[in-house]
Amino acid sequence: MxxxxxxxxxxxxxxxxxxxxxxxxxxxxxxxxxxxxxxxxxxxxxxxxxxxxxxxxxxxxxxxxxxxxxxxxxxxxxxxxxxxxxxxxxxxxxxxxxxxxxxxxxxxxxxxxxxxxxxxxxxxxxxxxxxxxxxxxxxxxxxxxxxAARPTEIAGGFRTLPGIFSADAPDRGSQLLVEALPTDLSGRVVDLGAGWGYLARAVLERRPVKRIDLVEAEHAALDCARFNIPDERAHFHWADATRFRLSKPADLVVCNPPFHTTREADPAIGMGFLQAAARLLAPTGVLWLVANRHLPYDRGLRTLFREVEDIGGDAAFRIVRASRPQRAGGTSA
The missing domain is CATH 3.40.50.150 (Vaccinia Virus protein VP39)
Structure with a gap:
């Protein structure tokens, strides 16, 4: 130690x-x-x-x-x-x-x-x-x-910094989630664990999204997201996603949750993100999730949401659409 x-x-x-x-x-x-x-x-x-x-x-x-x-x-x-x-x-x-x-x-x-x-x-x-x-x-x-840390521009014109997650390119899971998202998203969206903004930019390309709240715990990654998304509909929050609150419930949450902060995998971290998503969503809200297939999220998802369906992915990742949260509408004071 x-x-x-x-x-x-x-x-x-x-x-x-x-x-x-x-x-x-x-x-x-x-x-x-x-x-x-x-x-x-x-x-x-x-x-x-x-x-x-x-x-x-x-x-x-x-x-x-x-x-x-x-x-x-x-x-x-x-x-x-x-x-x-x-x-x-x-x-x-x-x-x-x-x-x-x-x-x-x-x-x-x-x-x-x-x-x-x-x-x-x-x-x-x-x-x-x-x-x-x-x-x-x-x-x-x-x-x-x-x-010294210097910004790097990667494919798509995104700026990243050393040490942030997936600094060299969008990770495969996020790419699969973007491919699976509907083209007609609307309303208020939350990106939990937004990183440097890859998912959020893709969401904003799907009009008529009114607003997206990017929630990211790593300050350097959020700074990159601010640069990568110069859109007035985007709002940035340096926050622990598992404790984040909104003034109004969200219509949609997109999420590629982390499952470790050290070398060891800890699925409880990802479950904290799923619990936050259910809390933040309106009663008719929808979670779009990408996760590694080996992670044991099924029981938690079915506890948190009334409807859960796998809609795609590949050998390593699964795309899940979960709707009608059973604990919905987390708000701030």
Whole structure:
């Protein structure tokens, strides 16, 4: 665990924090134990809304960007290589020249190849190993500028960023759902887990849609969606989809729900999206869903909706049309 490595590094002197100044921590998860660090000096950077809110509720100062002028940085290495590189470049720019940067990650998330990549560019410490992961340090300075996050334009004129889901192309499930959607959609639509906007743009091409609410937990993905959908009918919400509320019930929900936030699959995450869809829809509303075939959603769908039918897909994905929600009309105050 990260806390075990940080504690060991501090106790053995492998990491010596500066006596003064702020310490920026990139992408800590909600369950992280940061008690070995001086809480009053920490600035946490987390763009994933559930983790952001949970950390803020614990009393931490949390933002979506690191800023500049920090005395030190700690990078919690993500699995996506491009995102990890971008975080390291941001950390190097956010800390005063010569300041301490600590890199911590699991072996399964690529900490060892990242150490090798950095060693080819900078002076990097030896690694400290514990709890199936490694920790190492380097000094802030130039040399990682080309690793900084830059928007990429993919087919269809969409803009994406490193680390967001399906950054290189629309995923196959979303493509299948777009192909299955009727051409005559109308009313108020919600896209739960909207990502960078692929589904939402396709929905808006089907007039007479009056409004679409894009709900996305990852701030960077939602920023891309804002760029990709310059349509006044689109409304953007940085929010946990499972807790999202509307002022008026929706006529339609489209959804390609996630089923993991770590390496392990967790169908309960997707079920949370289906429960949210049923809550948000009007009594006559319809959910259009794409999901991996191996995920056990059938019982939940039939509990939440009176009518459920499989209408297509392929060997890996299924397209489901579910209507007449049994828990409908979730609204906000």
């Amino acid at each position: 990260r806390s075990a490595r940080l504690t060991l590094a501090l106790e053995t002197g492998a990491v010596v924090l500066p006596d003064a100044g702020s310490i920026v921590v990139y992408r800590p998860r909600a369950a992280e134990d940061l008690s070995a660090l001086p809480k009053d000096r920490l600035v946490l950077v987390q763009g994933f809304r559930p983790d952001h809110d949970a950390l803020a509720a614990q009393g931490y100062k949390v933002g979506i960007a690191g800023g500049a002028g920090h005395a030190a940085a700690i990078v919690c290495l993500p699995r996506a290589r491009a995102e990890a590189r971008a975080l390291l470049a941001e950390a190097a720019a956010s800390v005063e020249p010569g300041g301490l940067i600590v890199v911590d990650g699991q072996k399964t998330d690529g900490v060892e190849p990242m150490w090798r990549d950095l060693s080819e560019r900078l002076a990097v410490s030896a690694t400290l190993s514990k709890a199936h992961g490694k920790l190492f340090t380097f000094a802030a300075g130039p040399g990682l500028e080309d690793w």
